[in-house]
Amino acid sequence: MSVQITASEGGMPHNKVMAIGLIGSIVCMYLTYLNTITGTEIFSFFGGIAAVFALWWGTDTIKHLCSYGLGTGVPSAGMIALGSGVIAMILATKLSTMGLISSVMIIPIGCVIIAAIIGAILGYIANNIVNMNIPVMIVSLAELCIVGAITILGLSAMAAGSFVFADLVTGSVTFFGVAIADYQASVIGGGVIAVIFMLGAIAVQHAFNACLGPNESQDRTLMLAAECGFLSMIVVSIMSFAFISAGSAILAFIVSVLGWVYTYNQYLVMSKRDAYMWLDAKPILEKKEA
Amino acid sequence: MEELLFGIGISAVAGALATVSGAAEDTESDIGSQGDPNSQVQLAPQMGYIHRIYSKAISGEPPAYGLWCAMGAGLAWALMAINYNPVLAIVLGSAIAVFVQGVYATTAYLGRTASLAKFEQPVYIDLIKSVTTVTMAHAFIAIFTCVAMCFLMVNALGHPFPLPLLGLVWGIALGAAGSATGNPFYGKERQYQSQAFGAGVPISASGNIVRYAEAGQRSSLDNGWFTSKMGGPASGVCFGLIVFLELWRTIFFEGFAAGWGAVIAGIVLILIFMIIDRYVEKWARKTYGPYTEEAAEEASA
Known part of the structure; x- marks a missing residue:
């Protein structure tokens, strides 16, 4: 049932x-x-905003895909989105060192293209080899893979201040006042990317999973998706204290808290609008026998 | 020898932490009605049974706890990287992770309940105020002990994985242990106390969960008391044994056959548990009898 x-x-x-x-x-x-252009780290929070956009879009994709009767498949859709996305994201961050195009500007757009290809292959496997036969499967999995890749790329960029592979695997440890490059202290080497993975995977599926039901409404679900995105941003902004300057991390924290408070508040208002009744400390209202 | 003793001591402490963690995890998820019992809580209004039970649908327990523990560990790792004291870092990391858990819990309850407006299920806002805080408190204990256990593995036993990754792995294991061991107790017994013991849940009884208590109306808070008697400790023992035996076999047998000793010991342990499981299952079937006979009697009567 x-x-x-x-x-x-x-x-x-x-x-x-x-x-x-x-x-x-x-x-x-x-x-x-802009971080690299201006030589600062204060623009890192834009990575988080990119993830919010991606999660907001991904929620609608999951809703679109799951309207084909995938009840318990909602959380797994989030997992496959981020699981395939992380492969595309890591490959994309190395694009600038692969010889074809040396500018790092290739990375975000390259990430989208690689993710679309991986997602389409996964969709083909799911539809034609596993025989799930869902009409929107290939397109949806390609979209979800892009969403997952951008979410991880965005949140990693937010934590580390850069989306280049070399910066994601090099942290610095201050040892007797001398900064030493250390793999263990980086976003990928320290395992922070595992947290980012889970933050994205739960955030992308939560909004539709939480709001599904006969009275689901799109604006409420999408508002919850944005709320989940900003909530993930809060956590990443606190973790970014380990990688970027305190001022930039505080700015990222303030931006995420403001976004979260606004979206959470809006979500409460919309839930109140959609609910059958909004009761405080009242007994069970038994249905009248018709 | 001293190193071995130290390793076994750390394994025992980690196992004890894991036991507390498992017990708190199952109590938390039962109070919030997370995991598979949640489907019946959601189904109830559709079958006409309006209730005042919390409905916390945040994915399944394993991914959810994967996130909470990874988050607690990741935040603790980041705070330690900027030279916070490890104890303080773990406490702060777990506290922030619990804040996120609480927010997810409220949005899940509001979302699912508001989407059931068609079936006249109201949103009981006092439930959010009273139950969320209790699940957060239990989640804090579960996350804190799990992250502390991971910290011991990294810093005392020299595990090669970074702390956040261990948090993710053990968080998923924690959620799986609680979900597999503790949930049947809540989902199959607590929600269906009106059914005869062992009767199962026929389709006609679907959604007819217990909504009234001995006095007044059942709140999800009562599930905490119920779970802490049996389901919680059982989950705790399950997760504690997993952690302890895992570390114990590695520390004890890693020296044999260039590390293969630990792998062989793991396989032997799995075989021993399979034999125990089979024995318990056969004993239970023999002692409580097959259900089919009763069904046959009913059919003939």
Whole structure:
């Protein structure tokens, strides 16, 4: 017995959500590059905003995919998104050192392209070899893989201040006042990317998983997706104290808290709007026998 | 010899921490109705049974606890990197992780309940105030002990994985242990105390969960008391044994056959547990009898 999922009518069309999410996240990824141009770290938080855009879009994709009766498949959709995305993301961060194009500007757009290819292959396997036969499977898995890749790339860039592979595997340890490069103290070597992975994987599936039901409404679900994104940003901003300057990390923390408070508040208002009744300390209202 | 004794001592402490962690995890998830019992809590309003039970659908327990423990460990790792005292770092990391857990819990309850408006299930806002804090408290104990155990593995036993990655691995194991051991106790017994013991849940009884208590209406808080008697400790013993035996076999047998000793010991342990499981299952079937006979009697009557 699983809850019947009825995708809500109306609201924003999925293609529009996808366009906003894709363009918004790529623009924000490039904005983190201002760090390198200006020689500071204060633009790191744009990586988190890119992840929020991606998660917001990914939630609508999961809703689209799961309207084909995948009740318990909602959390697994989040896992496959981030699981395939992390492969694309790590490959993309090395693109600038592979010889073809040496500019690091290739990384965000390259990440999207690689993720789309990996996602499409996974979708093909799921649909044609495992025979799941869901019409939107290939497109949805390609979208989810891009979402996962951008989420991890964005949050890693937010933590480390850069999306280049060399910066993600080199941290610095101060030893008797001398800074020494250390793999163990980096985003990937320290295992912080594992936290980012889980933050993204739970955040991308939570919004639809939490809101599914006959009275699900798109604006509430998407508001919750943004809330989950900002909540993940709060955690990453605290972890970024280990990698970037305290001022930049505090700025990232303030931006994420402001975003979170706004979206959480909006989500409460929308839940109150959609709920059957909003009761405080009242007994069970038994249904009247019809 | 001294190193071996030290290793066994650390294994015992880690096992003890894991036991507390497992017990707290299962109590937390039962109070919040997470995991598979959650499906019945959600189904109830659709079958016409309006209830005042918390419904915390944040993925399954293993991924959710993977996140909480990875987060606690990652934050503790980052705070230690900027020279915080390890104890303080673990406490702060777990506290921030619990904050995130609490936020996820409230959004899950509000989301699922508001989406059931068609079935006239109201949102009971006092549930959020009273139950969320209790699940957060239990989650804090579970996360703190799990992260402390991972910290011991890294710093005392020299585990090669970084702390956040160990947090993820053991967090998933913790959620799986609690979900597999403790949940049947809540989902199959507590929610269906109106059914005869061992009767299973027929389709007609689906969603007819216990909604009224001995006095007044059942709150999810009562599940904490119920779980802490049996389901919680059972999950704790399960997770504690997993952690202790895992570390014990590695420390004791790693020296044999260039590390293969630990692998062989692991396989032997699995075989021993399979034999015990088989014996317990046969004993239970023999002692409590097969269900089929009762069904046959009912059919003939």
